[in-house]
Amino acid sequence: MSHIKQNISLKPYNTFGIDVLAKHFVSVSNLEELNTVLALKEYPNKLILGGGSNMLLTKNQKALVIHINLKGISIVSEDDNFVFVKANAGENWHKFVLWSLNNNFGGIENLSLIPGNVGTAPIQNIGAYGVELKDTFVSCEGVSMETYQLKSFSKAACNFGYRSSIFKQQAKGKYIITSVTFKLSKRAHKLNINYGSIASQLETMQITSPTIQDVSNSVIHIRESKLPNPKEIGNSGSFFKNPIISKTHYNTLIENFPDIPSYTISNDEIKIPAGWLIEKSGFKGKRFGDYGVHKNQALVLVNYGNAKGSDILNLSKLIQKTVKRLFDISIEAEVNIL
Numbered sequence: 001m002s003h004i005k006q007n008i009s010l011k012p013y014n015t016f017g018i019d020v021l022a023k024h025f026v027s028v029s030n031l032e033e034l035n036t037v038l039a040l041k042e043y044p045n046k047l048i049l050g051g052g053s054n055m056l057l058t059k060n061q062k063a064l065v066i067h068i069n070l071k072g073i074s075i076v077s078e079d080d081n082f083v084f085v086k087a088n089a090g091e092n093w094h095k096f097v098l099w100s101l102n103n104n105f106g107g108i109e110n111l112s113l114i115p116g117n118v119g120t121a122p123i124q125n126i127g128a129y130g131v132e133l134k135d136t137f138v139s140c141e142g143v144s145m146e147t148y149q150l151k152s153f154s155k156a157a158c159n160f161g162y163r164s165s166i167f168k169q170q171a172k173g174k175y176i177i178t179s180v181t182f183k184l185s186k187r188a189h190k191l192n193i194n195y196g197s198i199a200s201q202l203e204t205m206q207i208t209s210p211t212i213q214d215v216s217n218s219v220i221h222i223r224e225s226k227l228p229n230p231k232e233i234g235n236s237g238s239f240f241k242n243p244i245i246s247k248t249h250y251n252t253l254i255e256n257f258p259d260i261p262s263y264t265i266s267n268d269e270i271k272i273p274a275g276w277l278i279e280k281s282g283f284k285g286k287r288f289g290d291y292g293v294h295k296n297q298a299l300v301l302v303n304y305g306n307a308k309g310s311d312i313l314n315l316s317k318l319i320q321k322t323v324k325r326l327f328d329i330s331i332e333a334e335v336n337i338l
Contacts, residue, residue: 017230056338058313082183084181089117090117104186106191111127121133138182245270278323
């Protein structure tokens with residue numbers, strides 16, 4: 001079994017690059033090791049760590065930190081049009097997207113360059129540029145934290161919503177996702193290029209008949225121009241969710257802010273970009289010593305060097321308070337705060 005280490009810095013294991021200590025740390029690379037570690041009675045509290053991309057660590061962790069390092073991608077079945085692909089939880093998400101593209105498998109190209117691992121992707125139903133994980137998701141497997149049994153979850157059972165799933169709601173902290181199965185297209189790929197600036201980026205690249213690879217390249221280009229690379233500047237991508245407000249509320253806001261961008265969700269629901277609200281509140285590009293708000297994308301809070309998790313948490317609370325005061329909109333953190 002993997003050896004449990006003491007007092008390990010989690011700085012390399014979280015994309016914010018926050019330097020906190022794990023009192024006990026173990027990395028597991030197969031189900032057998034995971035089950036053995038979960039059954040250890042001397043560590044009643046356990047913290048599961050995937051790609052570390054959707055978390056803000058604000059203090060040293062006393063629990064046993066279990067790093068999920070299960071690797072492997074395999075084709076489960078296929079026909080002329082579709083392929084069912086199973087990816088293990090420890091696979092890097094973007095590398096999995098690239099693997100799919102190399103095999104000419106379509107459906108997840110809009111999700112290129114999203115930080116994190118495959119195992120954490122269903123938890124918040126990752127999404128970008130008009131596509132969400134649930135669009136290609138078939139099922140996932142997870143080990144119960146209580147019984148150590150492996151359970152399969154269908155798409156319906158996952159109860160996916162906007163940046164949400166059963167793993168953020170009723171099953172929060174109860175399962176460790178070990179693999180995810182996707183249904184990807186092999187031909188006649190349905191491209192989604194109408195969201196954000198993908199179409200104009202393709203135009204700039206002088207591409208008139210785009211392939212899934214072209215769409216991915218466009219998304220990568222857009223993301224790189226807007227978002228800092230976590231290897232260079234610590235961040236967890238979008239820190240906040242885009243809020244959904246009522247039509248009545250939106251109509252009131254539009255009187256004072258005629259340029260407010262919006263997306264209609266339903267007859268009475270309007271989604272407002274949180275980045276716009278934060279920018280209008282004066283936070284875009286604001287730096288407070290070693291931490292701040294990114295200059296190109298107000299949704300991204302950054303660690304320029306040795307910021308503490310509590311610094312970034314306090315900044316996020318100040319932003320929430322200001323947005324609430326100015327727009328009467330509550331914006332929720334998308335990242336998990338530990």
